[in-house]
Amino acid sequence: MTEDQHGDVSPVDGVLAALADPTRRQLLDLLAELGEVTATTLAEHLPISRQAVVKHLAVLDAAGLVAGRRAGREVLYEVRPAALNATARWMSALASDWDRRLATIKRIAEAAERGAAPPDAESGGS
Amino acid sequence: MTEDQHGDVSPVDGVLAALADPTRRQLLDLLAELGEVTATTLAEHLPISRQAVVKHLAVLDAAGLVAGRRAGREVLYEVRPAALNATARWMSALASDWDRRLATIKRIAEAAERGAAPPDAESGGS
DNA sequence: ATCATGTGCAACTCTGGAGTTGCACATCAA
DNA sequence: TTGATGTGCAACTCCAGAGTTGCACATGAT
Numbered sequence: 001m002t003e004d005q006h007g008d009v010s011p012v013d014g015v016l017a018a019l020a021d022p023t024r025r026q027l028l029d030l031l032a033e034l035g036e037v038t039a040t041t042l043a044e045h046l047p048i049s050r051q052a053v054v055k056h057l058a059v060l061d062a063a064g065l066v067a068g069r070r071a072g073r074e075v076l077y078e079v080r081p082a083a084l085n086a087t088a089r090w091m092s093a094l095a096s097d098w099d100r101r102l103a104t105i106k107r108i109a110e111a112a113e114r115g116a117a118p119p120d121a122e123s124g125g126s
Numbered sequence: 127m128t129e130d131q132h133g134d135v136s137p138v139d140g141v142l143a144a145l146a147d148p149t150r151r152q153l154l155d156l157l158a159e160l161g162e163v164t165a166t167t168l169a170e171h172l173p174i175s176r177q178a179v180v181k182h183l184a185v186l187d188a189a190g191l192v193a194g195r196r197a198g199r200e201v202l203y204e205v206r207p208a209a210l211n212a213t214a215r216w217m218s219a220l221a222s223d224w225d226r227r228l229a230t231i232k233r234i235a236e237a238a239e240r241g242a243a244p245p246d247a248e249s250g251g252s
Numbered sequence: 253a254t255c256a257t258g259t260g261c262a263a264c265t266c267t268g269g270a271g272t273t274g275c276a277c278a279t280c281a282a
Numbered sequence: 283t284t285g286a287t288g289t290g291c292a293a294c295t296c297c298a299g300a301g302t303t304g305c306a307c308a309t310g311a312t
Contacts, residue, residue: 013148020146022139023300032224035231040258052301054260059299073258073309081224088217095214098158098207105161149270166288178271180290185269199279199288 011064015087018063023048024056028079031066036076140189141213149174150182154205157192162202 018024023046030045031037039057043050057077060066064083068075144150149172156171157163165183169176183203186192190209194201 016142016145019142032227035227049302075259079224079228081221081228084217084224085221088214088221091210091214091217095207095210098205098210101158101161102205102207175272
């Protein structure tokens with residue numbers, strides 16, 4: 001049973017971890033609003049130090065949610081919708097999967113309630 | 127007029143926090159696979175104690191991702207697709223928003239590159 | 253050249269939460 | 283009743299990471 005049905009090591013992993021932090025989400029909001037700004041600028045809009053912002057940006061960058069480019073002596077960061085979109089799709093697919101399974105289970109339970117012999121739940125793999 | 131467009135205090139918050147933990151995701155996978163089982167059963171399928179599982183289930187329950195019902199002396203847990211679906215939609219909308227903003231910014235930048243006077247970015251409200 | 257501004261690195265503190273163990277309480281079976 | 287199985291609560295350890303400060307290095311302006 002090599003259970004890898006949902007892709008545990010996918011980029012989704014990093015995105016979820018990155019989005020778990022409220023400060024990071026706030027940072028993304030700010031970044032989407034301001035367009036392309038530096039870590040220093042972002043820090044001015046938040047109650048935390050620049051270094052804290054830089055660390056958060058590093059996490060977001062690793063997750064593919066933001067990207068930074070050098071412009072002279074400063075680094076401009078920008079939001080990246082692709083990773084978020086991919087995660088949204090993954091999540092939606094997972095929800096559908098759950099729905100499917102729940103429907104199956106409910107069907108079996110109803111059949112069993114009518115006195116029929118309950119068939120085994122996990123038979124047909126996809 | 128505090129930050130409202132992205133709904134920071136929505137149920138999404140709890141879902142993201144819950145999904146951030148790999149063990150919790152594994153627990154959800156397991157729960158979707160087994161249907162309706164107890165915390166004890168889940169713990170048997172994982173390298174952690176029953177108590178740890180119970181704590182995780184509490185977090186997942188608070189996020190609306192699972193629900194438990196008593197059956198005699200045991201508590202059966204079940205997966206709940208609704209919260210996940212809602213979060214997926216929220217995420218998708220957010221990604222679209224980013225896309226929209228990026229497109230706007232890029233358009234402005236291109237216009238500026240042609241030597242035209244850069245028009246102000248944020249004028250129209252919703 | 254000098255000064256100012258901004259980034260990058262490193263060490264440090266501190267809190268939250270993941271996991272553990274032990275035991276008390278509740279429920280089903282004999 | 284007694285014994286077995288399962289849940290619930292509380293105290294505890296441990297570590298990842300959020301945030302800080304200080305300083306060195308790089309770049310733009312004068």
